[in-house]
Structures are given as structure tokens and as C-alpha cells.
Amino acid sequence: MGSLKFLSVSPAKPAGTKHSSIVPSKTQAAFRVAIQYATTALGAFCAFLVAVDIVGNNWELNHFVGDAKHLFTPLLNIYNASQLLESFAFPAAWSPDAVSNVGRFMVTTTIDRVHDDTSTFYHLTLSQHLVQNAANDICGTLAKTYAIPNASIGANVNLGTIQDQITCIRGNAITHMFGSTMTDPKAALGDNYTTLSEMGYVPGRVGLDMRLTTAIQVPPPGQLITTNVTMYTYFSKGFCSGCRPGMEMGMDTCAIVYSYNDTTNALVVRSSHAYVGSYHVLGFSFYRRWGALTSIIIRSLCVLMALSAFASSEKTVRWTDPLMLTSWFKRIKHMLAPKHYRHTNHAFKFVYFCFNSDLFVLLYSAAILMDEDIAMVYARVMNRWAKPAGFNIWTTLRLWALGLRWLWFNLALLKLLKWLCNFVSTVRFNGGNKIMGLLNFSSLSCVYLTVFALFDRTDYIEYGNSVNFVLTSATEDLDEVYVEFGDSWYVRGLPSLLALMLANLLLVLMVDHVVYRTWWQLLAKNTLGRQHMFNSTSILSDMSLPVEHGDLYSTITVNARTLCTFQWFFTGHLTCFGLPEDPDFVRKFVSSKLATSRMNTAKHPSIDAKQQEVGEMVALVDTNQVAKDEAALANAAAVADAAIHMIVQDQDGYWHLYDSEKHEVQALGMEVKILRNAAYRLG
Structure with a gap:
């Protein structure tokens, strides 16, 4: 379900990691490419259905055209x-x-x-x-x-x-x-x-x-x-x-x-x-009702907000100092139009933003809820006449678009479950709450799998109301019988519909975590992966980054520009829980790096020493020997530059980047990496 599921190998091998080269077969490679294309196609189709919904299921536009008014003729x-x-x-x-x-x-x-x-x-x-x-x-x-x-x-x-x-x-x-x-x-x-x-x-x-x-x-x-x-x-x-x-x-x-x-x-x-x-x-x-018009306005604003924020993410957002976000105005500005460099960056896809941003998911869900009293009746009436009439592409697309609306209810429900799981939990450290780790999708493909049951929500409600009897004035004085709203056609079916949503959601999550259990185990051993899984309301863990196996921790290599954009996304568009890393893990992490440092020092002279050695040998050896020593110099520099870092959150939920000696990387150091288009290795 994406490149993230396949292990990759990096030339540097710090202590605590153990690499094994995994070369996928031709069948596996073809399957991976097919999944990638299918995910892209599904994303485009979902975007198309959202457009169909905004235009085809737009009550204001439909009413303005006025084609239904001829039915009033008699x-x-x-x-x-x-x-x-x-x-x-x-x-x-x-x-x-x-x-x-x-x-x-x-x-x-x-x-x-x-x-x-x-x-x-x-x-x-x-x-x-x-x-x-x-x-x-x-x-x-x-x-x-x-x-x-x-x-x-x-x-x-x-x-x-x-x-x-x-x-x-x-x-x-x-x-x-x-x-x-x-x-x-x-x-x-x-x-x-x-x-x-x-x-x-x-x-x-x-x-x-x-x-x-x-x-x-x-x-x-x-x-x-x-x-x-x-x-x-x-x-x-x-x-x-x-x-x-x-x-x-x-x-x-x-x-x-x-x-x-x-x-x-x-x-x-x-x-x-x-x-x-x-x-x-x-x-x-x-x-x-006011809700229908408000719904259209909010959904339109959500799309504009998403386009604006996503356009910012296509550049390299500056590494954010928490002290710069001291007011609500600055936070909103940072969320929608952050300061950035002109260097291009493709940290995530537009669909990832729409499915994972707290603000977008919650606002879009609220907008859909405001309009649902009309949408459910509209869908039921259209579906009742369309099914016996045979296939009609425009009618089918509009019904699917109405069903797709509930996808954001799924996402909002999952985010709410993660927030509640953190709220009631007594776990003190990041990664300690195993239940929260299960409330995540590995890729966009799994998100799409949850929508198919929602396409049949109208038929599901009809099934729930299928045992009915029409009481007429021919057999009863109807003035003596009344209908309560809580027992009405749609409201009475909501508990069953919510149960279907929850069961469908949990089933997809269970399959996702069983099929990709090895990958989930690797992600949980990485500080960046744990920010997605355990320490925020993020429900989509697909970062499209290579993950390397290790005994103590797994390693993710991420471009500095991409890392800055992820920090902005977590700071502005997700709720971070502010759980610190387990002190035992930090001690083992630092100890392993000290051992690695000693080993590398013994194996490789310092860069300056190697430069001096190469200079002294130039007159005594042939050109091939000089080339070998220069390669050794480059290798020594690469080893020295392959320091492992870790991502941690403070109590306010802001990200901080630390090296293996527990020194925080400041914004200036990050800028150097951005200008060089360099990468960090995160453990």
C-alpha cells in the first residue's frame, strides 16, 4: 500500500541497528506499483466526487436553476x-x-x-x-x-x-x-x-x-x-x-x-x-434552514483553506520556535500561511492533508452534519426511484458523493477515539498506550476501504425500516396517533448506522495492523513514527519514507525540508499530546551512540588527520592510491555526518529535535541543512 511498507538499506550502520537487504521480486514490485497507481486513482476519484457533491448536490444552485417548479402546475x-x-x-x-x-x-x-x-x-x-x-x-x-x-x-x-x-x-x-x-x-x-x-x-x-x-x-x-x-x-x-x-x-x-x-x-x-x-x-x-447554507459556506471555506495550507507545504516551511507562537493570531497565521523558504518540497499529498488535518476533518464533518437532515431524505428519495430505473451515471455519482460525505465522519470518529484514549489514559510516556497505536491507518488505501460500506448507508437504513405497515384513515382515526421525533424514520436508524460505521472502521484497522504488523512494529520503534501513532491525533501514518530495522530502534531517513514541513503540520493542524520519551529508551539510545562514536573513532581517523595523511602521501604514491585515500576521506565524513537524531515533544506539544548527545538542534542549524538539501537520520 505504498513505498513505506518496504524496508530500505542505508550505507551507514550505527550500533543498535541491524540491516538486511530486501530485494522485492518482480511480482512484488509490480504489485507495489499497481497499489501506488490504484491509490492515486482512488484519490483523484474521491476529489472528483467531492466536486460532484459541491455542484450536483448543491441545494442553493439546484433551487436557483428552478427546474422543479414546473411540478407545481396543477x-x-x-x-x-x-x-x-x-x-x-x-x-x-x-x-x-x-x-x-x-x-x-x-x-x-x-x-x-x-x-x-x-x-x-x-x-x-x-x-x-x-x-x-x-x-x-x-x-x-x-x-x-x-x-x-x-x-x-x-x-x-x-x-x-x-x-x-x-x-x-x-x-x-x-x-x-x-x-x-x-x-x-x-x-x-x-x-x-x-x-x-x-x-x-x-x-x-x-x-x-x-x-x-x-x-x-x-x-x-x-x-x-x-x-x-x-x-x-x-x-x-x-x-x-x-x-x-x-x-x-x-x-x-x-x-x-x-x-x-x-x-x-x-x-x-x-x-x-x-x-x-x-x-x-x-x-x-x-x-x-440556515444549516444547509452554512454547510455550503463552511465546505467551500474548508477547500480554500486546504488549498492555501497545502500550497504552503509545497515549499519548505521554516522550523518553528514555540516562542514565536504566543498568540492566537500568530497560531492561525502559522497554520494557514506559515513562513517558508522558496525551496520546493513534497512532504505529503493533498489527500493526506484533507484526511489528517484536525481542522479540516472536524470543520468538514460539522458542515456535513448541518446538512444531513436534507441529504439523508434527498438520498433516500433518489435511491428509491433510481434502483428500479437502471444505471444512470449522473444519478449514481451524486449518490456516491452523498455517501462519501460520511468518510469524514469516519475520520472524525477515529480522531475522537484517539483523543479520548489519551484523555482517559494514565500512561506517562510516548508509546506506552498500545490501544492508541491501533487507531491509525498505514496508508491512504486503507482509508478508502472504509468508504464502501458508507455507499450503502441508504440501503442499510431501508433494511432497518423494512418491517413497516401503513396505517390509513380508512382503519383508524389518525388524530389519535402521533409520531415522536426520536422514533422517526431516520433517527431510529442512527444507532444501527453508527454501529455499522464503527464496526467497518475497526475491521479495516484490524486488517491493516495484521497485514502490515511488521511495518507497524518498525514504526513504533522510531521517535518520528511514535509521534504519529501515540502522541497526536494523527490517524494516517504514511510518510512515504524508508524505514530501517534495528534492535533498539528503527531508523528513518528524512530530508530536512520534509522534516520542517511535518513539524509545521503537527504544530498547526494536529493536536499533540505532549508525552515525553521513556527515560529508559533515551538512556539506551545515548549509550548506543556513545559506543558507536568510540567504534567509529577507532576505525576511522579524524577528517583532519585523514586530510594530512593524504597530503603527505601525494608525492609518494601513484594516482590510484590518492583516489583510494580520497574515497576513505569521503567515507569518514559520511560516517561522521550520519548522526542519529530523535524527535521529542515538550509538555505543550511542540516538536524538538535532539542529537545523540541530547543537544537540541536549533533553527539556525536546521537552516544549514535546508540550504544543503541534507537529510537527518531519526532513531
Whole structure:
């Protein structure tokens, strides 16, 4: 899952390390390249889905275009329920007079939002969906008897039906899988609310289904007429009694067969069905809340912030002195626009920044949460019509983009778990809390693996609500039944959905740590690796740096420019816990380096001595011997320069770089390394 998983060998071999050259086979090399390309492609696809989400699932833009407003056509000249009764013919049991008080309230809100002059509602289009079979055929509701007492032969009549209902639900996804709510006897047609309650059903949604047609002519008595009629659907759905409902809208072409009975002055629709191959035009109307607009603004600001900060990271950020960050203003400036050198640097990818920055992850998650009340309903309505309609690339991309939103909930949840793990832990030293080490991804590929379950979150909620029964006013006085928000369609499914998220997250982490257990063990033996795993809210440990095996510690070779950028990222975009290194490790680390220093001194004369020796021998040896001595001089310099350093945090969570003699590397010394484009070896 990236170059980081493969051990590399460095020419310098300090004490405490033990190298073994690992040359991957052709198959392993090809697999590694394939994984790298796949990770890059997945990153590009995720970025593309974020763009699709910002544009395709942008309620403000969708509402501004206004393509859904044509679905209001039958109600444009209707301003109240009385005018609705005068303009349309209704069956006796399916009219505005036959519904409950909540139903009348929904009729009124339906008419009001048609004449929404103050932009109180979003009117959104959800594309067109092919009618291929009975799953998307809703025309059968029109097959009823309509009283038309004042109609004459040849007159135009508009038909309508209205039915209010309460959907009662039993169980959830967890009880369906591990309990008996799916297999227990289900409610039957005609059961009342008392019976449903005894069977474990709970009211979960209140609705009003209103269908209105374009005009048809009254035929001569007894004559069967076959014709096409346009039917408009207005399905209001509320998730607590008396709450402002959302409203699903639709338009279908229905083939009806009807006749006129002059004895009863009734028009009888004997059959009604949709044309296979026609399209259902779908829309939805939501109450316009401040959260949706705020969500768009915050997400846009997050993207701009990420681009700004990532652009800074492409340069070499200066090594930061904690004393320079004494105010909130300086910290924010350092986080978004740090001081830097002009030397280019590619410490990490843009996706790494978006997935691992505390500020980006938490702000983006908060923005998604503000908009989730609309997004969940929007996704459910679109998914219900899109699945039977067959594959449509634009619809599928928008649904995937809505599912991808929850990826940041996954990341935020994992960061919260790391923070809580540190908060409740009594561990005093970095690396002591083994549980915290498990709460990390080894690479971007593992992060992407967590998103596939989220793509099916709508189907998962549907499965949890699949044992349901629609209670209508034909069998029950619905004024006596009410819906509580905590038991509503989506809220009741959230615990199961969160359980799925957590289980999916832990499963991916477990597989990651089992498959790459050797690499994780190496990373935990390095002070830079421990800053990722145990000493911060970082959840992504892929630094794309070579790791070398050692008995006491592993070694990571990192360019000074890259190290400065990582220090900036940890200082400005992560929460560092400020745990010190274990004193026992520090003593062993220093002792091993002292032994190494003595050994190198014995093996190699000092650089100055070697230079003098080479100068004295120039006149006495041939050119080849001089070249050999110069190579020895270079090797001695390399050994002297291969000092092992370690990264530690102070109590305030700021990084400090120390050499093997416990001398802190100052910013000036770091600048020299940056100008030389040199590297540090971190143990």
C-alpha cells in the first residue's frame, strides 16, 4: 500500500541497528506499483466526487436553476383547500374532507409552498427515472370512482386523490440481524393501531399522498374511453406530528380506461398504469434552514483553506520556535500561511492533508452534519426511484458523493477515539498506550476501504425500516396517533448506522495492523513514527519514507525540508499530546551512540588527520592510491555526518529535535541543512 511498507538499506550502520537487504521480486514490485497507481486513482476519484457533491448536490444552485417548479402546475391557481375541492373531483374517501387534522395541515403546507414568494423552501429536481416495471408504476391509485354531480357530457374534469397515513415501523437493522423482529408475525391488512402496538410497531412517519391529473373529457354514458393523462404527485412526509414536512413531487404519464355513469353522476376509472419506457420526473421540496447554507459556506471555506495550507507545504516551511507562537493570531497565521523558504518540497499529498488535518476533518464533518437532515431524505428519495430505473451515471455519482460525505465522519470518529484514549489514559510516556497505536491507518488505501460500506448507508437504513405497515384513515382515526421525533424514520436508524460505521472502521484497522504488523512494529520503534501513532491525533501514518530495522530502534531517513514541513503540520493542524520519551529508551539510545562514536573513532581517523595523511602521501604514491585515500576521506565524513537524531515533544506539544548527545538542534542549524538539501537520520 505504498513505498513505506518496504524496508530500505542505508550505507551507514550505527550500533543498535541491524540491516538486511530486501530485494522485492518482480511480482512484488509490480504489485507495489499497481497499489501506488490504484491509490492515486482512488484519490483523484474521491476529489472528483467531492466536486460532484459541491455542484450536483448543491441545494442553493439546484433551487436557483428552478427546474422543479414546473411540478407545481396543477396548483398554481389554487390558494386553499376549498379551491382544491372546487377544481378537482375526488373519491368520497380520498378527498381533503376525509383526512385527519395533520392531513389538512399538510394540504395547507403543500399549497403554501407552491406560492412561496419569500424563498422559504428549497424546490429541488432529482432527475428523471425510467419506468421499466411495476416498481416505478404508481398510476394504479387513480383507479377509483369520482363523483361529478354538476358535470355534463364533453366537459373537462380534473381528477384527484388524497390519502393521509402514518407509517409504523418495527425493529431496526441490528434487531433484524440478531433478533426476531424480521421473522416475527407481521401486521396484516385491516389491523388497527392497538394491534400494531402489541406487535411492537412504533409510529415513524406521518404522510399525505396527493395525486392530481390534467383534464379529461366526460364521455357519453356507458362508453369506455382509453386515454393518457398526466398525473402529478405531492407526497408530504413529516418525521413528527405537526412538524414542517418535506414534500416529494413527481410527474407521470398514465394510461387510464374510464367511463361515465349518468345514474350516479360518477366517473369510474377502471384501470390505470404507467407506460413502460416513460420517465418519472422527480423533485423534492424542503424547508429552507440556515444549516444547509452554512454547510455550503463552511465546505467551500474548508477547500480554500486546504488549498492555501497545502500550497504552503509545497515549499519548505521554516522550523518553528514555540516562542514565536504566543498568540492566537500568530497560531492561525502559522497554520494557514506559515513562513517558508522558496525551496520546493513534497512532504505529503493533498489527500493526506484533507484526511489528517484536525481542522479540516472536524470543520468538514460539522458542515456535513448541518446538512444531513436534507441529504439523508434527498438520498433516500433518489435511491428509491433510481434502483428500479437502471444505471444512470449522473444519478449514481451524486449518490456516491452523498455517501462519501460520511468518510469524514469516519475520520472524525477515529480522531475522537484517539483523543479520548489519551484523555482517559494514565500512561506517562510516548508509546506506552498500545490501544492508541491501533487507531491509525498505514496508508491512504486503507482509508478508502472504509468508504464502501458508507455507499450503502441508504440501503442499510431501508433494511432497518423494512418491517413497516401503513396505517390509513380508512382503519383508524389518525388524530389519535402521533409520531415522536426520536422514533422517526431516520433517527431510529442512527444507532444501527453508527454501529455499522464503527464496526467497518475497526475491521479495516484490524486488517491493516495484521497485514502490515511488521511495518507497524518498525514504526513504533522510531521517535518520528511514535509521534504519529501515540502522541497526536494523527490517524494516517504514511510518510512515504524508508524505514530501517534495528534492535533498539528503527531508523528513518528524512530530508530536512520534509522534516520542517511535518513539524509545521503537527504544530498547526494536529493536536499533540505532549508525552515525553521513556527515560529508559533515551538512556539506551545515548549509550548506543556513545559506543558507536568510540567504534567509529577507532576505525576511522579524524577528517583532519585523514586530510594530512593524504597530503603527505601525494608525492609518494601513484594516482590510484590518492583516489583510494580520497574515497576513505569521503567515507569518514559520511560516517561522521550520519548522526542519529530523535524527535521529542515538550509538555505543550511542540516538536524538538535532539542529537545523540541530547543537544537540541536549533533553527539556525536546521537552516544549514535546508540550504544543503541534507537529510537527518531519526532513531
